Amino acid sequence: MSTNTDKTADKASDKTADRNGEKASAAGASTPEQYVQQKAAASGSSFYYAFLFLPPPRRAAITAFYAFCREVDDVVDEVSDPGVAATKLAWWRKEAMSAFNGQPSHPAMKALMPHVKDYDIRVEHLMAVIDGCQMDLEQTRYLDYPGLQRYCHLVAGVVGEVASGIFGRTDPKTIAYAHKLGQAMQLTNIIRDVGDDARRGRIYLPVSELQQFDVKAHEILKRDAPWGYSDRFTALMKFQAQRAHALYDEAVALLSDTDRKAQKPGLMMANIYRTLLREIEAENFQVLHQRIALTPLRKLWIAMKTNWRGR
Template identity: 75%
Template sequence: WAGCAAAVEATRLGYQATLFEATRIAGGRARRVGGTLSGEPVVLDNGQHILIGAYAETLRLMKDLGVDADATLLRMPLAATYRIEARHLQAVIDGCQMDLEQNRYLDFPGLKQYCHLVAGIVGEVAARIFGQADEATTAYAHKLGLAFQLTNIIRDVGEDAMRGRIYLPVNELQQFDVKAHEILKRQYSDRFSALMKFQTERALALYDEALAMLPQADRRAQKPGLMMASIYRTLLREIAADGYQVLHQRVSLTPLRKFWLAWKTQAFGRVV
């Protein structure tokens, strides 16, 4: 990032600059390092704040140099083909920034705003890439993205708690009398099961609502999203069947089962 900033400054002074990047391992926000703290396993941050800050600073520098971000992004092959706009990138940046600065949400509207930024907008972009002819598909894709993110939150309650984050809304924990320290200490109870049943039913309802909104004209093109919906809905049912044992483990489907679900959706066009 320092090299990028230097190149921008050199360009501003009238020099030509070319940037090269070399690395032995893949970079990116998803990289993480495992460690221990007081004998307990923890996942160490990989400098996400630096990366997100770099994205935001890039947009600021473009503005300072008089570069129209929308026009510039539209000249990029993917953006030009799929109508990806600067607002989509900014929304994801804002969502990631929320992730870095906020680890609790008071209520579902607050959590939903976070999901809107990191998943709903991503769903909209994905729908454009898959192939979108009907504008109504945008609403379907956005709601499906919310359902995916809620599924991730349900699946990763234990892992997220290890990182100091509890995405489940505070008022809903209070509603079911589940204490944050119980989640952090991986303590199961009937109250926790009831809370997770509530979360799961809401996510499943979002899948139903999203699928009902998909226009027939785009159903074939949107099959990648439908395949993901089959896999994620099945995962939710597995979590429920396992008694919501998500504090000490990450429930997942086998690769073969995921392939089978995707194949059935591709072959028959129906979400399981």
């Protein structure tokens, strides 16, 4: 094996580390904890509103883990050159291994490491998330639903498992609940982002299901309105929404009463995402030319209501 490749990769990794450091400085954060807090708050994500109701130690842990997930996800979403993106993900793999060996360098990893023992966060969890992002670089289509399920498992199911551990769980079934919920939320994201993903040349809806409903890929990629919004497309999207609703129901059914209170942040996220799904349904799946979203105030209200009601 030539060592030139290794040296080139090391140089690229060093440059990536420099850019990551610049990014942290640009955020104006003086500590790793401030960095991840700013990362979570700036995202406007539904997750952020659920974190607000956690006690400080758990909130610090989930915020740091979420910041890590955002960092690796941003590599795929924001880097246009696949080669550069692959190098960045390789850097994150190296960083995760270094962090678990006691040498974190990125502020997100520095903020996360104090919590890994308390909440059983393992390097394998982080590698799975990176694997999911790697799939985004290597394929733009999924032949069937089992293939899409594997992707959802890596980028959402594993995230749900880690999150449920941070929130607090005693029942083994809560892990299955978290995986189901993560899948449901990821499918909701996929439904919401059909148009945005098409602009990047990606279609997550399984090829076999496009064929089942006689929807052609070029109809989605072209994103023409009203042509793209055929009855066939609407039927396909209704099918996807029904699957997501079923997963939400299956997830909640797996959550025992003993863990329900601890898992309220997950239920908040579920209610926010399911409300979004219903909004998309109310808009008749007009997702090719626009990105349907809930306002921050509405997300906060849903989170507060879930906190009061406990479900």
